[in-house]
Amino acid sequence: MSHAAVPISHDQARGQMERKCAAAEFPQVFAVDLHEVDGEKFQDSLDAGFSWYVLVTTVLVSLSTVNIGWLTGTMNASKAMICQLHPTGPANAHGGEFPERLLFSDSAWTVAVGILAVGGLVGALVSGTIADSIGRRNALVVNNGLFLAGAVLMGTATTAVHFTLGRFVAGIGCGVASGVANTYVGEIAPRRWRGLYGAFFQLSMVLGLLFGQLAAMHITSGTHWRIVAALPGAFALLQIALLPLRVESPSYLLKAHHFNEARHALLTLRRGYDVAAEWRLSLLSLNGPANAAAAAASAAAAASARHADSAVTMKTRSAHSAIEEGVGSTPTVSSSSSSGGRDGAATGTAEGALAETKHVAGVWQTITGCTRNDLRHLIVCCVLLVALQPLSGLTAVLFGDTGVMVDLFDPYCPLSAPWAGIAVCAASLPALALCMVCVDRLGRRALLLGSLGGMTICSALIAVGMFFGPNSMVMAGVFLCYFVFNLGLGTIPWLYISEVIPSYSVGAITVLCCSVYWGLSVVVGLMVPIIEDSVPEWMFLIFACFTLAGAVAVMLVVPETMGRQTADIVRKHSGSLHLVVGQKGQLAAGTSRIRYRLHAMLGR
Numbered sequence: 001m002s003h004a005a006v007p008i009s010h011d012q013a014r015g016q017m018e019r020k021c022a023a024a025e026f027p028q029v030f031a032v033d034l035h036e037v038d039g040e041k042f043q044d045s046l047d048a049g050f051s052w053y054v055l056v057t058t059v060l061v062s063l064s065t066v067n068i069g070w071l072t073g074t075m076n077a078s079k080a081m082i083c084q085l086h087p088t089g090p091a092n093a094h095g096g097e098f099p100e101r102l103l104f105s106d107s108a109w110t111v112a113v114g115i116l117a118v119g120g121l122v123g124a125l126v127s128g129t130i131a132d133s134i135g136r137r138n139a140l141v142v143n144n145g146l147f148l149a150g151a152v153l154m155g156t157a158t159t160a161v162h163f164t165l166g167r168f169v170a171g172i173g174c175g176v177a178s179g180v181a182n183t184y185v186g187e188i189a190p191r192r193w194r195g196l197y198g199a200f201f202q203l204s205m206v207l208g209l210l211f212g213q214l215a216a217m218h219i220t221s222g223t224h225w226r227i228v229a230a231l232p233g234a235f236a237l238l239q240i241a242l243l244p245l246r247v248e249s250p251s252y253l254l255k256a257h258h259f260n261e262a263r264h265a266l267l268t269l270r271r272g273y274d275v276a277a278e279w280r281l282s283l284l285s286l287n288g289p290a291n292a293a294a295a296a297a298s299a300a301a302a303a304s305a306r307h308a309d310s311a312v313t314m315k316t317r318s319a320h321s322a323i324e325e326g327v328g329s330t331p332t333v334s335s336s337s338s339s340g341g342r343d344g345a346a347t348g349t350a351e352g353a354l355a356e357t358k359h360v361a362g363v364w365q366t367i368t369g370c371t372r373n374d375l376r377h378l379i380v381c382c383v384l385l386v387a388l389q390p391l392s393g394l395t396a397v398l399f400g401d402t403g404v405m406v407d408l409f410d411p412y413c414p415l416s417a418p419w420a421g422i423a424v425c426a427a428s429l430p431a432l433a434l435c436m437v438c439v440d441r442l443g444r445r446a447l448l449l450g451s452l453g454g455m456t457i458c459s460a461l462i463a464v465g466m467f468f469g470p471n472s473m474v475m476a477g478v479f480l481c482y483f484v485f486n487l488g489l490g491t492i493p494w495l496y497i498s499e500v501i502p503s504y505s506v507g508a509i510t511v512l513c514c515s516v517y518w519g520l521s522v523v524v525g526l527m528v529p530i531i532e533d534s535v536p537e538w539m540f541l542i543f544a545c546f547t548l549a550g551a552v553a554v555m556l557v558v559p560e561t562m563g564r565q566t567a568d569i570v571r572k573h574s575g576s577l578h579l580v581v582g583q584k585g586q587l588a589a590g591t592s593r594i595r596y597r598l599h600a601m602l603g604r
Contacts, residue, residue: 045274047192048192058189062181065177066205070209071208073210075216082163098156098223102158102160117522118518119170122175141240147170147232150168150173153166170232182198186198194440195492196440209399247265263279366379373570375509377557377577385489385496386517390517390520393543398424420475443562444562445555448554462474462540463540465477
């Protein structure tokens with residue numbers, strides 16, 4: 001028995017063809033084996049727990065910051081093997097094509113050490129443009145080309161200029177990585193675990209410092225220092241090979257109008273969770289309240305569509321709903337897919353409205369408050385936290401080209417300073433572990449205040465020891481100061497940016513903060529030798545004043561972000577600079593959390 005073909009209109013035929021083409025172009029978007037999309041069965045992704053996928057991605061990204069630590073920590077420890085300050089003959093007398101040592105003057109070696117921060121400043125200035133143009137993940141992949149080029153230049157250097165050029169190129173890579181890596185991790189991490197994943201930036205940097213110094217201290221002869229100088233290239237190659245296998249940041253994909261890829265990335269990152277609420281919040285966060293109506297309409301339609309059909313089995317309906325939501329704006333013609341069409345049409349409406357708006361704000365536009373949300377208060381908080389890192393002076397003193405460490409520990413044994421730097425890094429690892437455990441329990445403000453207060457006390461102890469002795473007080477103060485630095489100030493500022501800045505401005509503010517960090521690193525690196533030559537006993541008192549002022553500023557103006565959505569933070573703290581110390585959920589809440597945790601540990 002034959003059946004007459006049911007005629008369909010031209011628009012219906014076109015809709016069927018578009019759905020088939022979309023499914024062929026983005027087959028991975030509709031992979032139902034990620035999880036069955038069922039809002040009643042699966043937990044909300046806003047409450048997502050620990051994710052191995054995000055952890056592996058974070059570890060891969062952290063290889064870039066391992067390179068930053070490695071390049072920072074190896075110079076002073078390997079100076080004796082690289083640098084020939086007072087040659088008795090030709091610089092390449094025993095090296096053949098590649099000399100054993102390179103001929104440096106004192107000033108040329110200082111430039112070679114400090115040029116890394118100058119390159120970092122250059123990289124920071126372009127990091128936001130690169131990340132917003134090609135994506136966070138792709139920016140990190142491309143940036144590894146700079147690390148690789150710098151490693152080759154340093155490993156094959158035949159002159160001081162050749163070596164310094166390699167440091168500068170690698171420094172540009174450091175500047176780009178410092179901004180993009182934190183943004184990428186902050187955008188893919190679950191809300192409940194942002195502190196843990198964000199702490200990997202400082203952890204990997206300290207590990208790079210530690211193992212870089214250890215490797216440099218074990219250079220015994222010949223041209224082995226070239227292997228140490230070129231090793232960042234191996235980390236770069238590993239990232240180039242593996243990082244493209246991870247998903248791009250959903251926030252970037254939404255800004256680039258790649259809605260299907262963004263949904264696929266979010267499903268991959270939140271495997272086993274219902275992502276509907278997080279997806280709507282991501283759409284809303286792009287341009288602020290102007291899109292609230294569209295997002296709310298999409299949410300209502302999606303909720304009604306999920307409960308409309310009961311004629312098909314749950315698994316089939318879940319798969320069908322996932323496909324229709326993935327298509328978004330694709331038209332539907334089948335009567336059995338009418339609910340999915342309503343869902344897709346509503347989502348497509350929100351996505352279409354977003355596609356017509358500008359998603360990226362410039363630096364000047366953002367800092368002057370000429371965006372949908374006035375972010376001036378939050379920008380001041382981000383810049384303040386990032387600026388306090390170099391102003392604390394620890395990195396310049398411990399790992400810069402100064403004689404401070406030699407004078408602090410044993411001026412008659414120069415090798416004691418590199419070994420002391422290794423011991424300081426090793427002693428800071430428990431602080432980083434403690435920070436990773438506590439940052440999502442006690443909150444950001446509590447750890448920042450404890451870190452800055454502890455650094456102020458330790459810097460004052462070092463100054464007292466330098467004025468009056470004994471030397472053991474100075475040594476203990478240095479160890480404790482770097483310990484409490486990594487407990488809060490060394491870790492939290494970088495993750496704080498992605499927590500308080502909406503995605504449409506995060507690139508611009510990352511550029512601003514990274515430029516401030518690297519610019520102040522250059523200034524402090526230049527000032528420390530001057531202070532050392534003139535008033536060395538006052539050096540740590542100056543640093544103590546900065547950290548004390550920072551603690552007061554954090555208490556007064558920096559809001560808590562733990563467990564809060566960016567949209568909520570922006571709504572509450574938009575506008576010009578204002579006090580937050582008396583607001584609900586700030587210091588009092590942090591104190592309550594600390595008291596609660598202490599009582600729990602004591603069994604009360």
